[in-house]
Amino acid sequence: xxxxxxxxxxxxxxxxxxxxxxxxxxxxxxxxxxxxxxxxxxxxxxxxxxxxxxxxxxxxxxxxxxxxxxxxxxxxxxxxxxxxxxxxxxxxxxxxxxxxxxxxxxxxxxxxxxxxxxxxxxxxxxxxxxxxxxxxxxxxxxxxxxxxxxxxxxxxxxxxxxxxxxxxxxxxxxxxxxxxxxxxxxxxxxxxxxxxxxxxxxxxxxxxxxxxxxxxxxxxxxxxxxxxxxxxxxxxxxxxxxxxxxxxxxxxxxxxxxxxxxxxxxxxxxxxxxxxxxxxxxxxxxxxxxxxxxxxxxxxxxxx
Amino acid sequence: xxxxxxxxxxxxxxxxxxxxxxxxxxxxxxxxxxxxxxxxxxxxxxxxxxxxxxxxxxxxxxxxxxxxxxxxxxxxxxxxxxxxxxxxxxxxxxxxxxxxxxxxxxxxxxxxxxxxxxxxxxxxxxxxxxxxxxxxxxxxxxxxxxxxxxxxxxxxxxxxxxxxxxxxxxxxxxxxxxxxxxxxxxxxxxxxxxxxxxxxxxxxxxxxxxxxxxxxxxxxxxxxxxxxxxxxxxxxxxxxxxxxxxxxxxxxxxxxxxxxxxxxxxxxxxxxxxxxxxxxxxxxxxxxxxxxxxxxxxxxxxxxxxxxxxxxxxxxxxxxxxxxxxxxxxxxxxxxxxxxxxxxxxxxxxxxxxxxxxxxxxxxxxxxxx
Amino acid sequence: xxxxxxxxxxxxxxxxxxxxxxxxxxxxxxxxxxxxxxxxxxxxxxxxxxxxxxxxxxxxxxxxxxxxxxxxxxxxxxxxxxxxxxxxxxxxxxxxxxxxxxxxxxxxxxxxxxxxxxxxxxxxxxxxxxxxxxxxxxxxxxxxxxxxxxxxxxxxxxxxxxxxxxxxxxxxxxxxxxxxxxxxxxxxxxxxxxxxxxxxxxxxxxxxxxxxxxxxxxxxxxxxxxxxxxxxxxxxxxxxxxxxxxxxxxxxxxxxxxxxxxxxxxxxxxxxx
Numbered sequence: 032x033x034x035x036x037x038x039x040x041x042x043x044x045x046x047x048x049x050x051x052x053x054x055x056x057x058x059x060x061x062x063x064x065x066x067x068x069x070x071x072x073x074x075x076x077x078x079x080x081x082x083x084x085x086x087x088x089x090x091x092x093x094x095x096x097x098x099x100x101x102x103x104x105x106x107x108x109x110x111x112x113x114x115x116x117x118x119x120x121x122x123x124x125x126x127x128x129x130x131x132x133x134x135x136x137x138x139x140x141x142x143x144x145x146x147x148x149x150x151x152x153x154x155x156x157x158x159x160x161x162x163x164x165x166x167x168x169x170x171x172x173x174x175x176x177x178x179x180x181x182x183x184x185x186x187x188x189x190x191x192x193x194x195x196x197x198x199x200x201x202x203x204x205x206x207x208x209x210x211x212x213x214x215x216x217x218x219x220x221x222x223x224x225x226x227x228x229x230x231x232x233x234x235x236x237x238x239x240x241x242x243x244x245x246x247x248x249x250x251x252x253x254x255x256x257x258x259x260x261x262x263x264x265x266x267x268x269x270x271x272x273x274x275x276x277x278x279x280x281x282x283x284x285x286x287x288x289x290x291x292x293x294x295x296x297x298x299x300x301x302x303x304x305x306x307x308x309x310x311x312x313x314x315x316x317x318x319x320x321x322x323x324x325x326x327x328x329x330x331x332x333x334x335x
Numbered sequence: 336x337x338x339x340x341x342x343x344x345x346x347x348x349x350x351x352x353x354x355x356x357x358x359x360x361x362x363x364x365x366x367x368x369x370x371x372x373x374x375x376x377x378x379x380x381x382x383x384x385x386x387x388x389x390x391x392x393x394x395x396x397x398x399x400x401x402x403x404x405x406x407x408x409x410x411x412x413x414x415x416x417x418x419x420x421x422x423x424x425x426x427x428x429x430x431x432x433x434x435x436x437x438x439x440x441x442x443x444x445x446x447x448x449x450x451x452x453x454x455x456x457x458x459x460x461x462x463x464x465x466x467x468x469x470x471x472x473x474x475x476x477x478x479x480x481x482x483x484x485x486x487x488x489x490x491x492x493x494x495x496x497x498x499x500x501x502x503x504x505x506x507x508x509x510x511x512x513x514x515x516x517x518x519x520x521x522x523x524x525x526x527x528x529x530x531x532x533x534x535x536x537x538x539x540x541x542x543x544x545x546x547x548x549x550x551x552x553x554x555x556x557x558x559x560x561x562x563x564x565x566x567x568x569x570x571x572x573x574x575x576x577x578x579x580x581x582x583x584x585x586x587x588x589x590x591x592x593x594x595x596x597x598x599x600x601x602x603x604x605x606x607x608x609x610x611x612x613x614x615x616x617x618x619x620x621x622x623x624x625x626x627x628x629x630x631x632x633x634x635x636x637x638x639x640x641x642x643x644x645x646x647x648x649x650x651x652x653x654x655x656x657x658x659x660x661x662x663x664x665x666x667x668x669x670x671x672x673x674x675x676x677x678x679x680x681x682x683x684x685x686x687x688x689x690x691x692x693x694x695x696x697x698x699x700x701x702x703x704x705x
Numbered sequence: 706x707x708x709x710x711x712x713x714x715x716x717x718x719x720x721x722x723x724x725x726x727x728x729x730x731x732x733x734x735x736x737x738x739x740x741x742x743x744x745x746x747x748x749x750x751x752x753x754x755x756x757x758x759x760x761x762x763x764x765x766x767x768x769x770x771x772x773x774x775x776x777x778x779x780x781x782x783x784x785x786x787x788x789x790x791x792x793x794x795x796x797x798x799x800x801x802x803x804x805x806x807x808x809x810x811x812x813x814x815x816x817x818x819x820x821x822x823x824x825x826x827x828x829x830x831x832x833x834x835x836x837x838x839x840x841x842x843x844x845x846x847x848x849x850x851x852x853x854x855x856x857x858x859x860x861x862x863x864x865x866x867x868x869x870x871x872x873x874x875x876x877x878x879x880x881x882x883x884x885x886x887x888x889x890x891x892x893x894x895x896x897x898x899x900x901x902x903x904x905x906x907x908x909x910x911x912x913x914x915x916x917x918x919x920x921x922x923x924x925x926x927x928x929x930x931x932x933x934x935x936x937x938x939x940x941x942x943x944x945x946x947x948x949x950x951x952x953x954x955x956x957x958x959x960x961x962x963x964x965x966x967x968x969x970x971x972x973x974x975x976x977x978x
Contacts, residue, residue, distance in 0.1 A: 054874035055867070056884075060789035061801055064782040064851050068804045072816070072848045075823035076807075079815055090443040090689045091425060111551070111701040119704055141719045144712040154960045156898070158720065161952050162727045163905050165945040168929050172937045173726035175568075176733075181575060183744075200577060201563050215723070220902055221857045224895035225864060244708070258860035265809070265856060266902075273812035283563030284522055287704035294814050295703075298418045299524070300696040301443070303425075303818070310815040317810035318803055325802060385920045390932045411760060412923055413931025423916060426818055427825030430835050430920040567933055622835075622920075 083307035091301030101308035115292070123289040126278075127271040130210040131264050134218035137211065138263070142222035143252075147231055156223055160216045167213070171280040174209055175200070178281070201283030209277040214270070218263040225259020226252075261328065265321070272317060289313055381406045384626035387420070387431040388413060394646035401633050407626045416566070424449050429620025433627040438474040438612040439525065439685040441481050450480040451617045457628040458482065460635035469652035472612060473684055481614035482631050483652035485644070488674060488682060489526050489609035492588040493580040494573060496598045502580075505534030505604045509557065511580060516560040519569040519581035524699035525685050526609060527554070530582060533607040539683040542691030551698045558705050573599065584611075586648050589671045601671050603678050610682035613649075637661055648672055727949060734946035736939060751943035760928055761944055768925040771839055772908035775846040779903040782847065783854025784896055788888065790855070791863050805852045817916035820845045824917055837919030845917045846907040853906065854899035861895035862888075 083101055085093045108115050145155045162170070176182060180195035199205050229252065237247035275290035293313070296306025386393075390413040398409050412431070414420045417440040424431075424444065436444065444450050455462065461470075461482050469483040491508050495501075498515065502508050509531075512518040520527050529539040531553050537546045562578045563569060570587045572578045574594050588601025617627045634643060637653060641661020644651040648666065650673055651658060658667060666672045687695065734752070738745025755761050786805070790798055808816075820841070828836020869891075873883040889896075911926040918927065925944070932938050 054871055055792040056788040056870070056880055058789050058793055058797070060785040060880070061793070064786040064855070065801055065804065067782060067847060067851060068808060071820070071823070071844050072808050072811075073804065075816070075819035076811070078822050079819045087689075087693075089446050090692065091421070092447050110697055110704075113701045113704050137719060137722075140712055141716050144709075144716045148709045148712060149716075151960070153897075153963075154957065155716075157901070157956045157960070159723065160901050160905055161949065161956060162723050164908055164952050165727055165730070165949055166926060166929050166941075167909050167911065168926070168933065169730055169937055169941065169945045170726060173730045176729055177726050179575060179577065212722070212726070215719075216905065217902065220898040221860060221895075224857055224861050224898040227894045228861060228865065228891065255864060258864040262856050262860035266853065269806075269809045272810065273814075279522075279565065280568070283561075284565055284703070285558075285561060285563070287700075290812055290814075291703070292700070293812050295696075295700065297814050297818060298416070298422060299699075300693070301418065301421065302693070302696070306815070310812055314807060314811050314815075318806050321806040321810070322799065322803055325806075387920065410921060412920055413928065415930055415933045419915070422818060423821070426821035426916060428821065428837060428916075428919070429825075430837075 079307045079310060082304050083311045085304040085307075087302055087304055091303065093303055101305045102312075104305060105308060105312060119287050119292055120289055122286060123272055126206070126210065126274065126288060127268045129207055130214055130271045130274075131218075131268045133207065133211040134214050134267050135260065135264065138215055138218035138222055139256075139260075142219050142226055142259075146223055146226035146229065152227070156220070159219050163213075163216055167276075170213065171209060171277065174205070174212070174281055178205055178208070201281070201285070203282065203286060205281040205283075206278050206286065209281040210271065210274065213277065214267045217266040217270075221262035221266060222256065222259045225256050225262070229255050269317065269321075272313065382623050382626055383408045383410055384623060384630055385410045385412065385430060385432045386630065387434045389435060390415070392435065392647060394642045397634065397639055397642055397646075400639065400642075401630060404633065405626075405629050407623075407629060409630075424618050427620075429618075430622050431618050432621045432623045433630055434616050434618055435484050435613050436616060437685075438472065438614065439687070441614045441616055442474045442686075444616065444618070445475060445480050449619050451619055451621060451624060452479050453482065453617065453631075454624075454628060457625070458632050458635070460632045464635050464637060464640070464653050464657055466652055466654045469612075473686055474612065474614070481616050482635075484613040484615050485647060485649035485651060486610060486612040487585045487649045488603050488678075489530065489582070489584055489611060490588070490601060490603040491580065491582045492570070492573065492591055492599055492601045494576070494595070494599050496595075497576065497579040503602055503605050505530055505606050505608075508580070508582070508604065509534065509553065512557055512560045515579055516562070517579035518557075518561055519563045519565065519572055519578040519583075520561055521566040521569060521581075521583055522564045523566055524695050525687060527582060527702075528695045528698060529683075529685065529687075530604070530608050533604070536606070539607065539609055540686045540691070542688060542694060544694070547694055547698060551701070554698065554702045555705055558702060564703065585671050585674075589648055589669075603674060603682070605681075607681040607683065610679060610684055612684060644672070727945075730937075730942050731946040731949060734939065734942040736942075738939075751939040752947065755940045755943040755947065758940060760923070761925070761940070764923050764925040764928045765944070765948070767839055767922060768908055771843050771846065771914075771924065772904045774843050775850055775907040776900045776904040778843070778847045779850035779854045780896055780900045782851040783856075783899060783903075784858050784892070786851065786855040787859035787862050788884070791859060792867075805855060808848050808852045809856075813912045816845070816848070817913045820848075820913065821916040835919050837917060837922070839918070839922040841917040841919075842914045842922070842924065845913050846903075846910060849913075850903035850906055853902050854896070857899035857902065858892060858895045861892060865891055 081095055082093055084095070084097045084099070086096045086098055086100065088094045105115065108117075113119075141159070145152055149155050178194075178200040179185075180191045180200075182194075185191045185194050197204075199208070234247050234251050237251050238244060242250065273290040273293070275288050275294050278284065278286050278288060278291065289309070293306050293309050296302045296309065300306075384407050386409050388411065398411075402408055414423070417436050420434060420436055421440055421444065424434075425447070441450070455478075465483070469486075470478055472478075472483065475481045491502075491505075493502065493511075497517070498511060500507065500511060502511055508518075528547070528550055529541075531550045532541045532546060533539050535546065535549055535553070537543075537550075541547065541550075563572055565572075569578065569581045569583055570591045573581050573591060585601055585603075588599070591599045592601065615627075615631045617624055621627060633639060635653065637657040638661055640651050640653045641658055641663040644658065644663035644666060645661075651663060655667060655673075658664060670678075735747050735749065736744055737748030737750070786801075790801060793801070821837075824836045824841045824844075869887050870883055873887045878886070909926060910924075911930050914924045915927050915930070918924065923931075929937075929941055929944075932941060
């Protein structure tokens with residue numbers, strides 16, 4: 032996923048000329064969104080920040096004691112024999128990476144086909160997302176039925192035994208399938224948005240000039256698709272770091288992720304202060320990682 | 336997209352699966368005229384009741400009868416666990432007139448001052464018809480904030496066609512879990528930790544570190560043999576044969592047996608376990624407390640209480656004698672719905688303190704993540 | 706040509722992957738029994754039950770309206786953000802970037818509870834009796850979805866190069882007319898894709914909606930999750946089947962109509978849309 036060292040000439044020129052000095056859209060355009068963020072996101076988040084320094088009194092009343100206990104708990108890292116970072120955060124990272132790569136692998140050729148070859152582009156794009164207007168829960172439960180060795184189709188094909196042996200349901204495999212399924216449109220749509228504007232004659236020209244299809248792809252298509260790949264990867268990777276429902280339903284709830292840990296504090300243990308502290312660590316770490324990532328890209332791609 | 340289920344979910348039986356009972360309900364509804372006049376005690380009031388509840392925990396007929404008798408319309412909302420309800424109330428949501436948390440949560444909500452005191456002058460049916468022991472429960476000893484909705488037990492269920500043994504104790508439950516690796520557990524620390532504690536001879540509510548350490552050891556050994564941890568899917572998983580055995584609630588056990596045409600059994604373990612109680616509570620911020628009182632009073636008339644029990648299959652808090660001849664009449668002898676007094680005696684309600692809860696949650700986190 | 710055919714066949718497989726589980730749901734919606742696991746004969750009665758359950762129909766209507774409103778607002782805010790942000794000075798841009806990323810990385814349950822507390826307190830401060838309702842769901846959804854739209858739109862805007870915009874500005878066109886005549890036509894597919902995602906996120910959202918809504922404004926996901934302990938009830942399967950059927954028909958019809966009207970106009974309207 033590393034940015035290319037060298038983009039196509041035209042692309043590069045367009046961006047270079049768009050240096051910081053030229054005329055541009057006025058900066059105040061950010062104001063509506065930024066005010067919305069500040070008022071309806073940052074201010075509420077202040078409550079979480081304050082809570083993360085609080086202490087639970089009684090069952091779940093919160094005393095704002097400005098103590099660091101919750102962060103210390105995280106710093107200490109261990110619950111019994113369990114290491115929060117090594118065990119839980121690592122599993123979360125793995126889930127996010129697997130989900131991102133699998134949606135990219137499945138979604139890219141699809142987006143490419145729709146953008147380059149399909150006659151009814153918009154229709155095909157809509158058809159990617161229509162299943163997701165049914166309800167998350169219904170889709171998850173549908174997979175419970177489909178992955179069941181006793182699913183009538185498997186029985187009809189005499190495959191029940193085989194499926195049973197694979198032990199997919201209530202395992203990590205089921206989680207990966209569910210994640211790939213549910214996050215696929217998040218990858219396909221940005222990919223399509225980026226690929227759609229591609230000038231395919233460039234690709235053909237590159238091939239005419241003797242590039243192999245693969246080389247043409249790498250030199251022409253990929254650089255232009257890159258912003259879409261990055262946007263899609265972010266849209267899949269980021270929410271996945273907080274995912275915990277798919278593991279509950281399809282994974283049998285036997286694996287714990289960062290999202291599970293946070294949700295457990297808020298919804299099960301009634302320990303909002305600890306949940307807030309974990310959330311702050313996750314939010315902080317991911318935001319910084321994203322900024323570094325975007326900055327690195329910005330240099331490469333001359334975002335600014 | 337979130338939350339689901341991690342939470343404690345109360346047992347409910349799936350009434351639709353229990354076929355024979357609906358016929359009984361119909362027959363009895365005609366017979367049970369006893370409570371009809373009580374039902375009208377609430378008189379014409381009008382207005383709207385916003386009833387926030389577990390799904391399918393009220394007989395649909397009861398809504399209609401209530402509106403007919405009182406003129407109060409019922410708006411329904413549903414939550415899926417005690418904890419999500421509590422999180423909402425703790426966040427300050429208001430406008431909910433009537434909620435039905437489980438005992439331990441009622442106790443927490445009382446301690447956090449999130450419930451309104453009841454006006455007992457508006458609850459003549461409750462005073463008259465309730466079994467006295469349900470007027471003084473451990474969760475709210477003076478009945479200041481709560482009236483019992485219904486009650487049940489936590490035990491285990493298993494497929495009699497898959498498992499040749501006939502377990503009757505938690506010890507056997509654990510041994511068979513290790514033997515078959517086909518066990519489900521509800522996703523809720525009080526039940527699982529408490530049940531294992533009773534297996535080890537401790538109190539269901541133990542908070543002693545040493546005893547909890549022993550529970551933890553058993554649980555961690557058990558983890559590799561668990562198929563799924565879920566509070567609402569588990570009985571379906573057992574019905575499909577994905578799991579053969581599961582820790583769960585009596586209503587689910589009864590429904591499971593009905594779904595599998597008797598090839599499943601629900602057991603209250605010999606060592607003991609939990610008896611749970613769900614309550615009617617009026618949360619702070621309720622818009623129509625009169626309507627909430629009217630509802631509580633209404634469902635305490637024997638005929639309506641019979642309708643409710645015949646639908647939910649959970650124990651009714653009314654005096655047993657009043658239910659004879661109601662829709663619930665046929666269930667009075669079912670030991671799963673109304674366990675024998677000797678069985679009930681061994682059971683404890685969840686009375687874990689806040690400090691104890693924190694200790695147990697740590698074990699639970701470790702168990703789930705291990 | 707070969708690549709084309711191969712990719713076409715591959716794409717078909719992906720669509721099968723996308724629709725197969727949903728078709729199972731549709732099939733079970735026609736199951737006569739109460740049981741959602743075993744086939745008990747063909748019946749349409751669950752469709753009737755669903756249509757006669759006001760909790761379902763009202764919630765569905767509310768969900769659609771909120772999702773549409775959310776998509777609209779998110780598209781406006783997100784696109785404006787995406788237009789201005791790439792060329793802002795780093796010291797100004799970085800904090801805004803961070804803010805937008807934060808809305809995406811915040812675990813939903815955390816934001817949901819924070820928003821609930823905020824709306825209740827804010828409502829009290831301005832003397833509202835009950836601040837929570839469909840509007841608070843909409844407000845909360847836009848926070849996240851504006852960032853989604855911004856991310857998708859910005860990816861395309863940045864890679865597009867901005868010489869045309871610069872030329873337009875140089876020729877004295879204002880921001881609005883530059884956007885209308887130069888940028889929008891080229892950005893439309895991205896705005897459309899972002900809007901679709903925003904609609905979908907909102908329409909399918911449970912956690913945020915659950916916490917920030919009031920007693921009389923439940924959305925369809927809230928209703929469905931409330932029924933959770935019973936797995937998925939047949940009435941819910943029927944609702945999903947109807948939604949799928951309606952959206953498929955709607956999508957295809959809308960597409961054909963738009964296409965025809967586009968062909969009626971001169972060619973070269975919105976690229977790809």
